[in-house]
Amino acid sequence: MKYGDYEIKRYKPKFVPQIANLERHLWSKDIPRNISYFRWKYEENPFAKEPVGVIALYKGRVVGFRGCFVSKWKAGDNESQTLLLSPADICVHPDHRRRGLFTIMTESIIAEFGDREYNAFINLSSNKLSIPGYLKMGWIPVADKSxxxxxxxxxxxxxxxxxxxxxxxxxxxxxxxxxxxxxxxxxxxxxxxxxxxxxxxxxxxxxxxxxxxxxxxxxxxxxxxxxxxxxxxxxxxxxxxxxxxxxxxxxxxxxxxxxxxxxxxxxxxxxxxxxxxxxxxxxxxxxxxxxxxxxxxxxxLRFDMRDFGKRTKGSEGRLPILIRPLKKEYREANWFINEVDIRNIANWKIDEICSDAC
Missing domain, CATH: 3.40.630 (Aminopeptidase)
Structure with missing residues (x-):
């Protein structure tokens, strides 16, 4: 799809070297290492039938990437399973920031994958800069990470x-x-x-x-x-x-x-x-x-059981867990997966291994 001077497209393997180069602004300066990381996270994931990601092209070059980390969850009982997406690795080249690419790439993910086998988004690695954008697009906070x-x-x-x-x-x-x-x-x-x-x-x-x-x-x-x-x-x-x-x-x-x-x-x-x-x-x-x-x-073992959600050494600060149904236009029923209300944090068992950033 066209977006001003940009073209928003689904990820294809041929773009991996350019994505790895772009992600030097987020990951490491080592492009081969970035390629290996990308392939592990998006192409080798045993629960992803295909990598979930979109790119922004400017004059044929990748200047933006939005990926989603696929995870499988047990939902409601031991037999039922569901696939969730975690928005991840959003990166826009410094020369192209503040032009709406964060929003348009995220909306493209929703439009492209909303009618597939994925049921909802769970954001476990959002930061203070990205959270306001997610809230505007329909995500809700269900709890603070503590x-x-x-x-x-x-x-x-x-x-x-x-x-x-x-x-x-x-x-x-x-x-x-x-x-x-x-x-x-x-x-x-x-x-x-x-x-x-x-x-x-x-x-x-x-x-x-x-x-x-x-x-x-x-x-x-x-x-x-x-x-x-x-x-x-x-x-x-x-x-x-x-x-x-x-x-x-x-x-x-x-x-x-x-x-x-x-x-x-x-x-x-x-x-x-x-x-x-x-x-x-x-x-x-x-x-x-x-x-x-x-x-x-x-x-x-005498762990301090107080909430260390505030920014202290060893923690990330008080940041929310964000949830959203994957449908572009969602209804009340879309907040339920196998009769489990995903808006209620009491219904979740979440360890750090669940996060794409872990």
Whole structure:
């Protein structure tokens, strides 16, 4: 479609090098790395039949890109599944900003994919600049992202030193290997993680929760823009629990993004090991309808259960989760997926692994 001097088109593989070049303004300056990241996120996603994205062309060159991250969710009961889209990686060349490309590309996504198998948008990585635009286009906030965290003594002391003499104590490499019942690895054990998820008790089967299977675990952690550390709890010769952390480059912050257990207290034992070995100065986790097992573990390990939604080290600040039906003109019925009202945050189980930015 034409939009002034621009042409808005669906993504095609031939445009990937130009998109990777454009995304230097958002991702990295390394174009081959950007290409690899794009292919992982949009072309290799096991739940996406096709990449969901549009581009803005100016005189034949890509000057804008709007993508959507496809995720599969269980909706309402264990048998029902649905595909959701997360708006992601919006980037407009600096010379072409403030010309309405954000809005027109997003509207093009709605028009192009609104009648397909996707049911709704869920925005988990919006920022303060993009949120007003989404609200104008019909998204609604259902909750603020909040965090709970645990600071080590070293983190507290470092904060004091940084303020007074601008010196940081943050250090400490992660040691990989087997340490008794705990294994620390750079690699996901997809088969074991899948097995644990299938064995887990689902405390509530009438809400929205991320669908995770073997294909998911084999694919999800190939993201070359993030550093993951995998912790496994071994019992009777088998893995019976895992915790996945997204680590900052210097291991200052460990974000608990995914976890599971098929034996009692496996998650707590893993986190206790992490804390005892002082591998991170700050541990944090999204606090959005946390399950009983992880909540119990966090309390026992003296995590600060207060809301850290404000901007603090290790958090992103108080930003909302945004929801919208995919239909261009939506009705009341479109807010329901398999009889689940997606406007009610109590119906969602959301961990950081659900976010495209994780």
């Amino acid at each position: 965090f709970i965290r645990r600071d080590s003594l070293k983190a507290v002391l470092s904060s004091i030193f940084m303020k007074k003499i601008k010196f940081s104590l943050y250090r400490g490499p992660v040691e990989y290997g087997r340490f008794g019942d705990i294994e620390v690895s750079r690699n996901p054990k997809a088969d074991e993680m899948d097995s644990i998820v299938r064995k887990q008790k689902i405390l509530s089967d009438n809400g929205m929760r991320l669908f995770k299977n073997l294909d998911f675990f084999r694919w999800r952690f190939q993201n070359n823009r993030r550093k993951y550390v995998f912790y496994y709890y071994w019992r009777n010769g088998a893995v019976s629990g895992y915790v996945t952390l997204r680590a900052s480059g210097d291991n200052e912050i460990g974000r608990i993004i995914d976890y599971g257990e098929s034996s009692d207290n496996a998650i707590e034992k893993i986190l206790r090991f992490i804390i005892r070995n002082r591998q991170y100065d700050i541990l944090n986790i999204w606090n959005i309808n946390l399950g009983e097992e992880i909540t119990r573990a966090l309390r026992n």
